[in-house]
Amino acid sequence: MREIRQPGSYSYVFGRYCEPIATVEPGEVVAIYTEDAFEGRITSESTLPSRVLGEYLNPQTGPIFISGAEPGDTLAVRIHEIEFTRDWAVSCFIPSFGGLTSTKLTPTLQPPLPERVWVYRRQPDGSFSYDPSKFSIQPTPFLGTVGTAPDLEALSALTPFTHGGNMDVPDVRPGNTVYLPVTVPGAYFSTGDCHAAQGEGELCGVALEISARVTLSFDVIKGRKIAWPRIESPEEIMTVGSARPMEDAARIANTELILWLESEYGFDRWDAYQLLTQAGKLYVGNMVDTYYSLVAKVSKRYLGGSVSTAPSS
Amino acid sequence: MREIRQPGSYSYVFGRYCEPIATVEPGEVVAIYTEDAFEGRITSESTLPSRVLGEYLNPQTGPIFISGAEPGDTLAVRIHEIEFTRDWAVSCFIPSFGGLTSTKLTPTLQPPLPERVWVYRRQPDGSFSYDPSKFSIQPTPFLGTVGTAPDLEALSALTPFTHGGNMDVPDVRPGNTVYLPVTVPGAYFSTGDCHAAQGEGELCGVALEISARVTLSFDVIKGRKIAWPRIESPEEIMTVGSARPMEDAARIANTELILWLESEYGFDRWDAYQLLTQAGKLYVGNMVDTYYSLVAKVSKRYLGGSVSTAPSS
């Protein structure tokens, strides 16, 4: 299997302005190495973020040019496996960042929360813990960041938006397929920010950050245009909306899910609105990034005899 | 078992200004009859809401005076059973109401969505459907509205806030306990708005509305003051924040859950912040009411040897 590592410095934006680091054919399975959100700089409880972090966060491996992907297509990203490349993960409290503090976008005159680093070490049972007498977390790895290039903008790797990006949605995990809009030739796919685990909302803003080897393959769905990221698991279809205020993210995710039910599952619009009202799920991926990400989902059991949207590879 | 029915007209507010309809002792199990959110007025696809609905929606059975409840206590509401009293439920699209339309609080100049009624009839397999060739919903009954009286205000039965009220949170279901603040002598508990089922977010604003017989008992936890509603299931503890914008509801729910972990489960504040970051859940109860309700929760498996917060009855 081909292995892809960032050849020089990591990318900190999603955009068409960086040179691709590799070209991948549809259907080819590749292993991509990703650094943690801090580029490995926080290694102990005493390496405070304010002292060791560089100017930018969330290094991305990429962009990767996907052969045959053209504007107006959809890129299907199949996540086969995520393997940690170290036996510890790190979380921390970063001043003026997180869900229960004032931030640069929600400023107040109050003093910041204390800065603090938490190193979670792998335990004999496979869980992660900074103090097993307190609590341990079983790993449920996923990719905090997957995305294509926006057509015009270069967006920070900390931002989730229509192109995917830093959604911090736990359903971006092995076994699932992420669908992303293609707006530049070659799609310019990047990924990074692997989380060993994360709660819904990513409350303090920093999950169990870890480096990883990620096994992926890609398909290009020609001529299928989507406006926002979608996810498919064996049991569910899901859409992700990223916006502020949070209700706008909820509106986007649900609107997109209705459009999906209409366009590919034969639903009438109002039947779809009813179905989601009575059987939809709606959870918060992150409440901390530059835009909040919400996930709307519905079980495939309600989708009748409809065929999967997944193209045969 | 004592049965409680509304003796005259239903209550459409939560407040201390109505006369209690019954007094219940802590520990006593009672059956309370509730009407649907439309007071039974929408009975077919042709009875349009704009023609048949009265001035107020969401009739409440109550208030019920709980013996011994005093301001500063917490009322524990144990939900034993919810039995439907009819074999159909109703949903509808009400003009300028719902999650994917402009509303009175989010007005636009656009024309409203079409008004429409959906009657879901009970199917032989127990599910509810308006057209079994489309989809059927298995019942997962819960109480859309449970609440005490605010100390000063009288709040519409359509509003969720610190007192509980119209939270539309599916975890308010049989087997679970809801904790509500007591701010007036006797607590003045009311309930209604039973849903045969509802998706997270209650997208169009109207779940599977149904009338029910609800079996409850109450405990008064003396001297335990809470600021917002809490829920406990056999597996999880949960808090509900109701506010706008939605991120404020998320902040409230998570802050309250941290305070709960601190005060009753021996957690240090920053450990609790870490635990919720890595293992918390956060879903949208409703994105349609006067305030949005979000539920933060965490599995009891992380709470160590701590005893349940439930008092012995």
Add this chain to the structure above:
Amino acid sequence: MREIRQPGSYSYVFGRYCEPIATVEPGEVVAIYTEDAFEGRITSESTLPSRVLGEYLNPQTGPIFISGAEPGDTLAVRIHEIEFTRDWAVSCFIPSFGGLTSTKLTPTLQPPLPERVWVYRRQPDGSFSYDPSKFSIQPTPFLGTVGTAPDLEALSALTPFTHGGNMDVPDVRPGNTVYLPVTVPGAYFSTGDCHAAQGEGELCGVALEISARVTLSFDVIKGRKIAWPRIESPEEIMTVGSARPMEDAARIANTELILWLESEYGFDRWDAYQLLTQAGKLYVGNMVDTYYSLVAKVSKRYLGGSVSTAPSS
């Protein structure tokens, strides 16, 4: 002129559940005495709010029964004069309250801002200052709170909503007329919370709070139903929307102003939308109350030969 003082304890809600303290005829000019938002309890820099304030804030004088006002009418409140009844005003920083701090509705885990009282004394030139070497404020008195009773709810005197209430809008000042919806017989008008001056937004949440003698008269506009408060000055017409998030307040205020231009000034809807786009004003009354209040306004110079909406008295 008849003088109206609160006969017993002040009212802390807007609602139909209190007994009127007086009945006033349309056209009658009355003088109403109002207490400051702290009921006069904060009298020096050393009387900290947390030590001296009671359970409720913002005492209202009222309710006053307006003869002939019926649900579906509009109450026109003409503000003739505001005279201070003392020579000092008070502002303060109240913990977890204000525009640049976390609050009960926008909680964080940060420590609160320092509590602090500012006593502004009247200066020889008529301005108010706590330290003339720093800055002095010329008085521009207005009523922070004017409102009628909601039909069903009893809303805290800290809340602005469809009934008016605690809007904290500086245009509620002498020379202007405030229009309020009537939803209960007699309207149940209350007022209070006089401000010697206030910036737009009322940033820390506490303006120059002062007690006052307020001269008002009322007219009842029969059969004219409005949904939200309106204000008319000699030069402008204005609407007030109170909601969260703040963009909803902006949507409400502008929608109502378009409806006003349509219904009373002969504007086509799309002409009105154009006029406000090119010539409307939009400022923040408060960014601190339970709902934020925004004021949309347009100069009467654009309203052609249209007659004033003010009925002859």
Add this chain to the structure above:
Amino acid sequence: MREIRQPGSYSYVFGRYCEPIATVEPGEVVAIYTEDAFEGRITSESTLPSRVLGEYLNPQTGPIFISGAEPGDTLAVRIHEIEFTRDWAVSCFIPSFGGLTSTKLTPTLQPPLPERVWVYRRQPDGSFSYDPSKFSIQPTPFLGTVGTAPDLEALSALTPFTHGGNMDVPDVRPGNTVYLPVTVPGAYFSTGDCHAAQGEGELCGVALEISARVTLSFDVIKGRKIAWPRIESPEEIMTVGSARPMEDAARIANTELILWLESEYGFDRWDAYQLLTQAGKLYVGNMVDTYYSLVAKVSKRYLGGSVSTAPSS
């Protein structure tokens, strides 16, 4: 005076990835030609936006390299004059765009508003009108868009943020100075989107769009780092916050104004918080762009004997 015109295609982003079109020395007065927001494509009531507009909106003239500007400096943009280069302006209703409609970021299932073009022609008295029997607007020209390049991102010309950009703030007008952060060498200044007039909020999203000749000069304030745009008029100092929800924009603008009062006018933080509470202004620049822009301001009369922040040119 040197005249600067876009040599080839216009720029539709603010970013470091475009080549500068000119280099300007501090103190040099230049005339810059700007196109309207539609690049002149909407010329009559019958040229509907959906038929004639290209992929991107809001063409910018630039980037212009400012000699000597380095990251960490502030760019002072002095607006000397705005002259219209044609005698008509255009506004329109664009589907799913504007303040009183659902949009791509606030989607609903409702049908869009009607598409419509309004051509305002210059009248003999100098005002603009599409029908003088309805209303005419006196010109108050300003620049909808002024900005530098963000350090890392390339942001759409439709977006206002820390770099300035599409703020749509009427105080960006002749006689005033705009201060922008410099984050790349040469600042990479761009401007465009001249408005013959605009109401606060820019309600329908499209002001009186017009092409113009703009006379500007620049100063570089070395080593003065600002986080968000600031504006200075002869009478006031102002800050602009751009965010969603709107209350976050209000928090940013007011926080920045307090920081300005602290750092350059000798104010203690709490005195500044008091001053803005009692005497600040706060209006909505736009309620329609990707972020909403709010302007906080305070009169220089409160700033004592402090010298102007404007460097001598």
